[in-house]
C-alpha cells in the first residue's frame with residue numbers, strides 16, 4: 683500500500699514534468715519530444731540532473747543554473763497538482779487498469795487549463811484525438827462517474843459527445859462568439875469520456891464556479907463585464923469534480 687503510494691506520487695511528478703513541456707510547446711506548435719528542455723531565457727540545455735521533478739527546483743532555489751533567471755513556481759505546481767490528482771484517482775478507483783485512461787484524462791485537463799490561461803486557446807491537437815480516445819476507452823474501461831463499478835459505455839459516450847459538443851455549439855451561436863470553438867471541442871471530449879450525465883454535471887459546475895469568479899472579478903478587481911475569461915479551466919475543474927464526486931453528487935441529489 684505505502685509502496686504503491688510512493689510509486690504513484692513519483693510517477694505523477696514525472697508525468698507532471700512532461701506536462702510542463704506540453705503546456706509550453708503545444709500552443710507554440712513545437713515538437714513535445716525533441717529537443718530536450720532548455721532554459722527559456724538563456725537557451726542553455728537543462729542537464730538531466732537539473733531536470734528532476736520538484737527536487738531540482740528546490741535545489742536550484744527556483745533559478746536557472748546557467749543564467750540565474752527565475753524559474754516560474756508554476757513548474758513545480760503543475761508537477762504537484764498532477765501527482766495529487768493521480769493519488770486521488772488511486773484512492774478512489776484503486777490500483778487497476780482503469781487508472782490508465784483516468785490519468786490520461788486528468789493530465790489532459792491540467793494541460794488544457796494552463797494553455798487556455800496563457801493563450802486563450804484550447805489546441806485541436808489535444809481535443810480531437812481526445813474525443814477518439816474518450817470514445818475508445820469509454821467502450822471498455824473508463825468508469826462511469828455516476829455508477830460504481832460500471833463503465834461509461836459506447837452508446838452513452840456517443841450521446842455525451844453529441845450533447846457536449848452540441849450544447850456548446852448552441853451557446854457559441856447564441857452568444858455570438860462568447861464561447862470559442864476550443865470550448866466546444868473540449869466539451870465534446872469530456873462527453874466522450876463521461877457520457878451524457880457527466881457532461882451536463884461538468885457544465886453545471888463550471889458555469890456556477892465561472893459565474894462566481896466572473897462576478898468577483900467585476901466587483902473586486904475592477905474588470906468590466908466585457909473582460910474575456912477563459913472558460914476551459916472552469917470546464918476542467920468541473921470535470922475533475924464530476925469524475926471524483928459524481929457518485930456522491932447523485933446520491934445527495936436523489937436523497
Ligand SMILES: [Zn+2]
Pocket residue numbers: 721722723724725726746747748749750751
Ligand atoms: Zn538560463
